[in-house]
Amino acid sequence: MYLPLVILSVFAFLFSILAGKLETLPISGPILFIMFGAVVGPFGLNWLSLEATPIELKVLADLVLALILFSDAANVNRRALKASLHIPLRMLSVGLTGVILLGAGVAKLIFPELSTWSVALLATMLAATDAALGKSVVVNKQVPEQVRMSLNVESGLNDGLCVPILFVFIALASSTGHNVWELAFSLIIKEIGIGLLVGIGITGVGLLLGYFAWRAGYITKLWGQMSVTFLSLLCFSAAESVHGSGYIAAFTGGLLFGYVTRRLSHQLVLDTEGFGEGMAMLTWVLFGSIVVPAVIAHISGTIVLYAVLSLTVIRMLPILLSLAGTGENMGNCLFLSWFGPRGLASIVFAIHVLSHQVPEAEFLAVVVACTVLLSAVAHGLTAIPFTKWLIVKNQ
Numbered sequence: 001m002y003l004p005l006v007i008l009s010v011f012a013f014l015f016s017i018l019a020g021k022l023e024t025l026p027i028s029g030p031i032l033f034i035m036f037g038a039v040v041g042p043f044g045l046n047w048l049s050l051e052a053t054p055i056e057l058k059v060l061a062d063l064v065l066a067l068i069l070f071s072d073a074a075n076v077n078r079r080a081l082k083a084s085l086h087i088p089l090r091m092l093s094v095g096l097t098g099v100i101l102l103g104a105g106v107a108k109l110i111f112p113e114l115s116t117w118s119v120a121l122l123a124t125m126l127a128a129t130d131a132a133l134g135k136s137v138v139v140n141k142q143v144p145e146q147v148r149m150s151l152n153v154e155s156g157l158n159d160g161l162c163v164p165i166l167f168v169f170i171a172l173a174s175s176t177g178h179n180v181w182e183l184a185f186s187l188i189i190k191e192i193g194i195g196l197l198v199g200i201g202i203t204g205v206g207l208l209l210g211y212f213a214w215r216a217g218y219i220t221k222l223w224g225q226m227s228v229t230f231l232s233l234l235c236f237s238a239a240e241s242v243h244g245s246g247y248i249a250a251f252t253g254g255l256l257f258g259y260v261t262r263r264l265s266h267q268l269v270l271d272t273e274g275f276g277e278g279m280a281m282l283t284w285v286l287f288g289s290i291v292v293p294a295v296i297a298h299i300s301g302t303i304v305l306y307a308v309l310s311l312t313v314i315r316m317l318p319i320l321l322s323l324a325g326t327g328e329n330m331g332n333c334l335f336l337s338w339f340g341p342r343g344l345a346s347i348v349f350a351i352h353v354l355s356h357q358v359p360e361a362e363f364l365a366v367v368v369a370c371t372v373l374l375s376a377v378a379h380g381l382t383a384i385p386f387t388k389w390l391i392v393k394n395q
Helices: 003-022 029-040 054-074 078-083 086-110 116-125 145-174 180-216 221-241 246-268 270-296 301-311 313-322 330-338 344-355 361-393
Strands: none
Touching: 003 029, 003 270, 029 270, 029 361, 054 145, 054 221, 054 246, 054 270, 054 344, 086 116, 086 145, 086 301, 086 313, 116 145, 116 344, 116 361, 145 180, 145 246, 145 330, 145 344, 180 221, 180 246, 221 246, 221 270, 246 270, 270 344, 270 361, 301 313, 301 361, 313 330, 330 361, 344 361
């Protein structure tokens, strides 16, 4: 009964005490977690029999993203962000639009049997980048600050921006009604607007209540740290419950929290960040033990080709074009365009598409899973050498 917990706890303990050394190796944490899940899972040694429905996996990944987005946003350097805000804004507008359009066009060429809305859904699911998979890059102080901040803001907001776009394409794929475009437009406005209002409103009220509690001496060291974790989860869940973007709510809430708490923000969100990393480890283990074995038999050469193109040309070309005229050197632009790892957000999006019973949803989910797996390996292996290259280029 408790054997799976024993195995997970041993692995988690060993990783936690060796994390400092493992972070210097070319193999990233998510790669290790996926490999561990695959090796000890039912299709490997069968030591670890974990079961999770798509909905349970989605909820877990959602909670991980909420915690990581909030803590990452709270740690954003305000001065660096203000000085280089034009970079992530270009990436989130011109770049994100280009990635979706190019991704859909290439998907239609490689998978001509897919409908127009199916390729649009696929491109949108794979346009979102994962803050967690790029963690080793955005926390490395030797990487130019404007590059780190730009990647952090982009990965924090683009998955939230992709949510309403995703639901628009789901509606278009599932409906032929004449009001579908009006519905789609209102959905985009509602998702983004509600997400912003909820994130700022709840965090603002939470900070105010926390201040009065601190002045009254009611906050303890232990529960004071945990209150930030609950605040980040509240931002996400409240926005989702009123049909807003929980991702945008968590990230904007984190930005406000970091702005108000200033130099104390890193210390205050440390427990939230650690809890998020621990849950992310479990999510990737589940991905390796459940998702990868389930889709591996369905992966074909054309799927691998699209996955490779998604991580390279489809991502890099629009981002490079969006950065033209920003004044950034080519080394920084190439680095920004390459480090757009696909991860938990794409998995959650695929589960959304499956749950809405969109035509061709199972095939789309296989393509997404293949791309996420390839991304974890490619971006994990290149993080350290590419970071060293960038540091040398900027000296």
